[in-house]
Amino acid sequence: MAKYSIGAIIWAYRSTIIMIATPLLLSPIPIYFNVAEPTYWREANCAYILAIMAVFWMTEVIPLAATALFPVVFMPIFSVSTSARVCSQYLKDTNMLFVGGLMVAVAIEKWNLHRRIALGVLMIVGTTPRWLMLGFMLPTWFLSMWISNTATAAMMVPIVQAVLMQLRETTAEDTEEKEHRSSGYDNPAMEYDNGQAVTTFTEPDESKENNGEITPSPSVGGSTNHIEGNKVSGSKATLVSDESDEPEDPAYSKLCKGMYLCIAYAASIGGIATLTGTPPNLVMKGQIDILFEKYNDNTNTKVTFGSWMVFALPISVICLVIAWLWLQLLFLCRIGGCKRQSRDKSYEMGTGDTPQKADEKDQQKRVKSVIRKEWQKMGRLTLAELILLIMFVILAALWLSRAPGQVDGWGSLFKAKYVSDATPAILVALLLFMLPAKGLWCFSGKKDQKKPGPSPALLDWKTVEKNFPWGVVILLGGGFALADSAQQSGLSNLVGKAFEGFGDINPAAMAFVIAAVIAGATEVTSNTATATLLIPIIGDLAIAIGVHPLYLILPTTLATSFAFMLPVATPPNAIVFAYGALRVVDMVLAGIGMNIICLGVVALALNTWGTAWFQLDVLPAFMQNATIISTTTILPNTTVAPLLNCTCP
Incomplete structure (x- = not known):
């Protein structure tokens, strides 16, 4: 019987x-x-439950969504909040916005519109490689705004x-030809015999049998739609080795790394541009609403789908362009620098040499052939795709025009706060269950006429049940329940008072440091869980030091999506790593630069157009008063320390 060390057993x-030690050690x-x-028994009980959930979320000893259900059981048991109040937090307005948006995303994936x-x-x-990289990044970036980052990357x-x-096959043939020229072999039969050693450089079965067709991706945690936070659930990623017995061309290896990383980076960067692009954005929206409700502030928080996109879309665009340039610098340029006229076999086309130009043209034809074959396999635009595209455009227009921020949108046609971004999301989702996916029987041609009957709808409930990430909805609800319980118990006020000593720190420096710490934390923890735990605390910190809550919450939210360094950081990272072309050190070296650059872009945006758009230099109404009026429905008998250097009576 094999002997195991104590460390291995542990x-x-x-x-x-x-699971056993955490509740005991925190008891x-x-x-x-x-x-x-x-005096502080309710605050202590809430802190105890919060601490256990934080450990479970960070270590993922049980599924993230399962941990999110803790408040339903333990908040009533510990007399922190009633069961009815806790359960009502799991399907708030923000959750329904997420549900509607994801139903549209499921329909897009069903009909392969993406x-x-x-x-x-x-x-x-x-x-050419640099434009191919941009061609891969643009659709990944755009699609990840609206559908799952994981599904987009997969x-x-x-x-x-x-x-x-195809690029590798062309390169292998070029290498073969050069070897024959240098060896003096001109016999075609001899070239064929010697070529066998070169063709082993490619994947022999796939390159011939697939004939340039696209093969499915390796399995990463089962279905790409089953995610929890920013982690892939299910089994671990299956690493697919892309190596062969022959030494691989270093330039081709670098090209592969850059192309795979560009997908992961574009998926993460695209998600920050819209509220529904990634769960932390929705966590932020929900927590901001809770924060303003806490102080009975009925003013518009200005965080809507349209206002967020005005702020975050430029950040996303800048980060995408910088990521494209950064990956070119790392993987597509020569070691001596990116010289426009010194392009070698790093697959940059055009050195002026006639034989190489011919090889490059052949290489371009092969790449175009692969893409053209896949495009032709899609066939003509179907009625289902056309209707779905129209509905998608309508939904985006309704989201953007409901409450743009500086002007009144169509939401002003209704009573205040009666219509939210969830309304058009669910409306369009409902229409997808009604609109036909195929033409009506009476209008079909004689050849296409079948038995009369209704056309199937664009979306059916079985497809939703199979592909919808219900765990994320529960995770969002658990965060809202936790934040509401912290306010009900008074824990959030206690935390806010503890942060009053940070008032002397420069807010801009504090925002950058917080964002940097969170960006590092999300490399090893769920971004949704991190946002759920920290955004309420950051909001209380901002109030305690007299800073607009959004000034610290916005960079906190964006930083949770800047997980570029490790394969476990996000599902897109895990997917590209599973193909075997990347090493962990490659991701770390490229990711460090991306983290620094993106954090700098966020700092610039926050202190320029972010401050102007959200009016971050003007404090909310409840912070302009020296004393917060206590309410019996939100927080009874609650006062806040002096703000803005005012003196409380």
């Missing part, structure tokens, strides 16, 4: 140990305050793989 049972918190300091958009962009851009990576296979 590691094998680490999840069980954490002195409620025991002490319930016995020795009964694939048609991606291939359409690739048909337009050039076939759809794009096989296309990248097929293109890279």
Whole structure:
């Protein structure tokens, strides 16, 4: 029988140990305050539950969505909040916005509209590596604004793989020809025999059998739609080795790394541009609403789908362009620098040498052939795709025009606060269950006429049940329930008072440091769980030091999406890493630069157009008063320390 060390046994049972040890080690918190300091017993009980959830979320000893259900059980048991109040937080307005948006995304994936958009962009851009990279990044970036980042990456990576296979096949043939020329072999039969050693450089079965067609991606945690926060659930990623016995061309290896990383980066960057692009954005929206309700501030928080896009879309565009340039610098340029006229076999086309130009033209034809084949396989635009595209445009227009921010939108036609961004989301989702996917029977041609009957709808409930990430909805609700319980118990006010000593720190420096710390934390923890835990605390910190809450919450939210360094950081990172072309050190070196650059862009945006757009230099109404009027429905008997250097009576 094999002997195992104590450390190996502990590691094998680490999840069980954490589940048992965490509540026991944290138990002195409620025991002490319930016995020795009964004044703060509710705050202590809430802090105890919050701490357990934080450990479980960070270690993922149980699924993230399961941990999010803790408030339903333990908040009533510990007398922190009633069961009815806790349960009502799990389907708030923000959750329904997420539900409606994801139903539209499920329909897009069902009819492969996202694939048609991606291939359409690739048909337009050039076939040189730098433009191919941009061609891969643009559709990934755009689609990740509206559908799951995971699904977008899983759809794009096989296309990248097929293109890279054609590039490698061309390079292998070029290498073979050069070797024969240098060896003096001109006999075609001899070239064929020697060529066998070169063809092993490619994947022999796939390159011939697939004939340039795109193969499915390796399985990463099962279905790409089953995600929790920013982690892939299910089994671990299956690493697919892309290596062979022959030494691989270093230039081609660098090209592969750059192409795969561009997909992961574009998916993460695109998600920040819209409220529904990534769960932390919705966490921010919900927590901001809770924060303003806490102080009975009925003013518009100005965080709507349209106002967020005005702020975040320029950030996303700038980060995308910088990512494109950064990846070119790392993986597509020569070691001595990116010289326009010194392009070698790093696959930049055009050195002026006639034989190489011919090779490059052949290479471009192969790449175009791969993309054209996939485009032709899509066939003509179907009625379902056309209707779905129209509904998608209508939904985006309704979101953007409901409450643009500086002017009144169509939402002003209704009573204040009666219509939100969830309204058009659910409306369009409902229409997808009604609109036909095929033409009416009475209008079909004789050849197409079948048995009379209604056309199937664009979306059916079985498809929604199968592909909808319900765990994320529960995770969002758990965060809202936790924040509401913290306010009900008074824990959030206690935390705010503890932060009053930070008032002397420069707000801009504080915002940057907080964003940097969170960007590092999300490399190893769920971005949704991180946002759920920290955004309420950051909001209380901002109020305590007299800063507009959005000034600290906005960079906190964006930083949760800047997880570029590790394969476990996000599902897109895990997907591209699973293809075997990347090493962890490659991702770390490229990701550090991306983190620094993106944090700098956020700092610039926050202190320029962000401040102007959200009026961050003007405090909310409830912070302009020296004393916050207590309410019996939100927070009874609550006062806040002096703000803005005012003196409280």
